[in-house]
Amino acid sequence: MSxxxxxxxxxxxxxLSTAEDGVATVGITEFAANALGDVVYAQLPEVGTTVEAxxxxxxxxSTKSVSDLYSPVSGEITEINxxxxxxxxxxxxxxxxxxxxxxxxxxxxxxxxxxxxEYAAHTAG
Amino acid sequence: xxxxxxxxxxLDAVHRALGATMTDFAGWxxxxxxxxxxxxxxxVRTRAGLFDLSHMGEITVTGAGAAALLDFALVGNIASVGVxxxxxxxxxxxxxxxxxxLIVYRLAETEYMVVANASNAQVVLDALxxxxxxxxxxxxxxxxxxxxxxxxxxxxxxxxxSLTDADLDGLKYYAGLPGTVAxxxxxxxxxxxxxxxxxxxxxxxxxxxxxxxxxTEAGEGVGLVPCGLSCRDTLRLxxxxxxxxxxxxxxxxxxxxxxxxxxxxEKEGDFVGREALAGAASRAEATAPRVLVxxxxxxxxxxxxxxxxxxxxxxxxxxxSGAPSPTLGKPIAMAYVDxxxxxxxxxxxxxxxxxxxxxxxxxxxxxxKRQK
Numbered sequence: 001m002s003x004x005x006x007x008x009x010x011x012x013x014x015x016l017s018t019a020e021d022g023v024a025t026v027g028i029t030e031f032a033a034n035a036l037g038d039v040v041y042a043q044l045p046e047v048g049t050t051v052e053a054x055x056x057x058x059x060x061x062s063t064k065s066v067s068d069l070y071s072p073v074s075g076e077i078t079e080i081n082x083x084x085x086x087x088x089x090x091x092x093x094x095x096x097x098x099x100x101x102x103x104x105x106x107x108x109x110x111x112x113x114x115x116x117x118e119y120a121a122h123t124a125g
Numbered sequence: 126x127x128x129x130x131x132x133x134x135x136l137d138a139v140h141r142a143l144g145a146t147m148t149d150f151a152g153w154x155x156x157x158x159x160x161x162x163x164x165x166x167x168x169v170r171t172r173a174g175l176f177d178l179s180h181m182g183e184i185t186v187t188g189a190g191a192a193a194l195l196d197f198a199l200v201g202n203i204a205s206v207g208v209x210x211x212x213x214x215x216x217x218x219x220x221x222x223x224x225x226x227l228i229v230y231r232l233a234e235t236e237y238m239v240v241a242n243a244s245n246a247q248v249v250l251d252a253l254x255x256x257x258x259x260x261x262x263x264x265x266x267x268x269x270x271x272x273x274x275x276x277x278x279x280x281x282x283x284x285x286x287s288l289t290d291a292d293l294d295g296l297k298y299y300a301g302l303p304g305t306v307a308x309x310x311x312x313x314x315x316x317x318x319x320x321x322x323x324x325x326x327x328x329x330x331x332x333x334x335x336x337x338x339x340x341t342e343a344g345e346g347v348g349l350v351p352c353g354l355s356c357r358d359t360l361r362l363x364x365x366x367x368x369x370x371x372x373x374x375x376x377x378x379x380x381x382x383x384x385x386x387x388x389x390x391e392k393e394g395d396f397v398g399r400e401a402l403a404g405a406a407s408r409a410e411a412t413a414p415r416v417l418v419x420x421x422x423x424x425x426x427x428x429x430x431x432x433x434x435x436x437x438x439x440x441x442x443x444x445x446s447g448a449p450s451p452t453l454g455k456p457i458a459m460a461y462v463d464x465x466x467x468x469x470x471x472x473x474x475x476x477x478x479x480x481x482x483x484x485x486x487x488x489x490x491x492x493x494k495r496q497k
Contacts, residue, residue, distance in 0.1 A: 040449040
């Protein structure tokens with residue numbers, strides 16, 4: 001399992017892209033997708049709503065459980081991935097690509113986001 | 126099972142080599158899934174799946190009084206089970222509460238094997254041992270004497286036939302016969318928990334790896350895959366089969382669970398729970414208890430055990446098991462509901478999913494029945 005070097009990561013297993021024009025893309029990591037099992041339902045935040053770093057903004061339902069979805073940063077939701085709403089298995093099959101979850105116009109980001117290597121250490125063992 | 130070490134089956138190294146995600150199940154470290162649980166589920170429905178069920182609890186009951194003991198200790202008519210046949214039954218407390226549901230195999234005239242759920246094996250063993258007092262019968266803990274492998278799915282007869290001379294065509298559903306599979310002595314039983322045709326193979330633990338590998342090779346060309354406990358749960362749920370701790374508990378009698386038919390009042394002699402169960406039977410006749418029904422979601426949110434079933438703004442039942450159904454492509458659940466809402470097609474029934482009342486259709490169980 002490899003975590004793309006250009007992304008940053010939260011300890012709650014979200015990834016965050018570098019912001020372009022202030023807008024970053026968020027998804028969950030392959031590690032998290034594997035731990036969840038087959039994702040069957042994704043409730044994503046609504047476009048236009050404001051999310052707070054580290055607070056619940058949706059949920060991911062898998063065969064065996066439901067998990068809260070957190071935003072790794074604060075900001076305004078500008079887009080959600082309708083492909084994932086229609087086919088939640090994208091979260092499992094392409095967590096870092098087609099399985100992205102939402103885009104957020106970043107207003108504030110916490111200081112404790114991890115690099116790919118730090119995240120790999122966080123999930124090891 | 127908090128501080129105790131997890132127990133490992135004889136196939137532990139095989140599971141790890143296959144990259145299984147493992148889980149603590151009743152004190153055993155068991156495979157949850159090897160890859161996608163959905164793919165494993167669909168493999169069992171359309172081809173074949175291979176399961177390690179070595180956590181199940183085998184108890185051997187032998188002696189001239191074995192049948193009499195089991196008739197006293199269990200609610201079924203065990204003396205009437207023919208040699209080579211198996212029966213689904215239950216063990217209840219004196220107050221009628223269900224201690225466990227069981228499969229009892231009659232291996233010989235005076236020899237039975239009782240298979241208990243892993244989580245209840247000790248309770249069942251203790252109850253049988255206690256109830257054996259005064260009977261000419263021996264109750265033996267054989268949990269360590271067996272590994273249990275299951276091959277389930279439409280391709281399973283063909284896979285097994287290539288590895289055994291045993292007369293599988295003559296082996297009926299809920300029957301078992303001793304034989305040899307891939308050179309390994311096995312009790313071959315046509316039983317399972319998936320809603321498909323299939324076999325359960327009880328073998329000595331030291332033979333488990335060899336048998337697993339032989340089945341894997343024999344099934345390679347027809348799409349057999351290793352399967353974990355996660356898909357076992359969705360398979361049994363689609364098949365409408367109860368799971369102890371969910372649909373069955375000590376708080377329920379077999380009559381409350383809609384399984385009163387397993388209680389055989391007509392058998393000779395007394396049995397543990399007879400009086401309480403007779404009361405439960407007449408109460409169930411006078412006032413229908415809550416009924417176990419199927420629920421199918423219109424939306425995509427999944428009901429889980431313990432969620433309230435609602436209608437007209439009030440709680441009319443409780444979900445006992447719920448999961449996304451790979452076969453139906455929708456979330457499904459089993460739930461106990463008030464009898465007035467139990468008819469298939471009852472309008473206005475929903476499930477309270479974290480505060481939102483999601484609409485559900487009431488259906489008859491099972492959700493899935495294989496074509497024979």
